[in-house]
Amino acid sequence: MESETKKQVPLRVFFFPLMTPGHMIPMIDVAKLFARHGAATTLITTPANEPFARPAIDRANSSSPPLPHPINLILLPFPSSVHHLLPAGHENFSSISSSSDISNLFTAIFALATPFRHLLQSHHPDCLVSDTVFAWTADISADLNIPRLIFHGPGIFSLCIHDNLDLHNAYGQATTFTIQDIPHEIRMNRWEVPTIFNFPSWVHMLRDAEDKSYGVVVNSFYELEPDYAKLFLEKPGRRAWYIGPVSLCNESADEKAVRGLAETGHEKLMAWLDTKPAGSVVYVSFGSVCEFSVDQVEEIAAGLELSGHCFIWVVRDKGPSTPEGFEERVKGRGVVLRGWAPQVVLLGHVAVGGFVTHCGWNSVLEGISAGLPMVTWPLTNDQFTNEKLVNEMLGIGVRARREGQDPTVVIGREEVAGAVRRLMDGGDEAEERRRKAREYGRMARTAIEDGGSSRVDLNRLIDELSQRRGARGEEKAEVSSN
């Protein structure tokens, strides 16, 4: 009877993502994966971030068959000490752009430590999955004897490069340099080094936090980056579980459509796609944070027009408008979608045959999962190493800009059109890219199925956490009976 009761107590896991769509969306997917395995999961975020989380959580909680335990959402009040630093409601990196606002949001993130400690103390979950950026959660969870798993945004190859940059400090003042001790010869430009490496105290803080943590969950799959999946685990003391692509946990179109801001009214766009031949449309999106100059937007518009291919171009609300008359001229052949796009739904439509991407890790992995070749157009941080993976290792990409070209230089219309044509036209090279992309898509789906590498890693992790919780429960029971 007692063991029956013990069995019925679910593993309680808290998830605390960085407040930006590229981290919140995949972490909600991870919470869904845990919830489907019977865990009682809770997502924590601040009030203005509720719109990024609520639709996906509500949809998951109304799924059929129902989840063993609904996903809970806790809104941690935005620290009042920093209210004056940011415009009201600007609690997400996608809603701010000035460097002072970004630095103020980081100040707010540090101010969340005390209320978060109280929250964790009062709920005392069995495990915390928190964003790498919330390094202070390592100390809090260590104090409370709660295992903390780190969730990193990027994939394994990029994480290995970051390890390497940290270890060798290879770049110094050099403009270009070679990454040491990794399975491939990778050259990097100074500007391709993620911004965080400009702040050594941050790098040390994150490294220390990792040393105090239980392990790392990564949104990738073994077969995609096998050399690096092995290398990443070679760091002494590190434990990691590769459980992606997590976006593939969304099976139905409406589950996919409610990831992130979940704007509705895309039926006309889907109907338009239905009229297009298979593989004929290129989907163009630069993620939820990147911004372009007016000049660059003009060149993209002209380039898409010149390419002659059908396209969907997602333009952010707060970015520059497309040139006057452009949308009229391309009517029937191209659609400009302003605001939030149901990206995974669109990438999965049979008419979409290619993806122009800024190489945010989620977008890359979503493109791979959909079996699509890509035009790679990185702008910042790990996007540069993601581009190297796509082109140099996987062979499924076409670079938008020449290798080594400064990312602040505007890419001209001819180059945009040229890259789109190379991607979407026929010919052996393009066919080979498509074949490889389809193969990686198949491998991604296999990884998350029963017996697949990611499914096995996820099961292993949940079993281990459950056993640890069980052992701790027995320890506690012993202490209280003595």
Ligand code: UDP
């Ligand atoms: N996304 C979306 N619709 C949009 C913009 C972004 O669904 O209009 C999703 C996209 O599918 C991905 C995430 O937001 O899951 C963006 O993450 P990524 O790492 O690709 O780029 P970031 O936005 O962090 O630069």
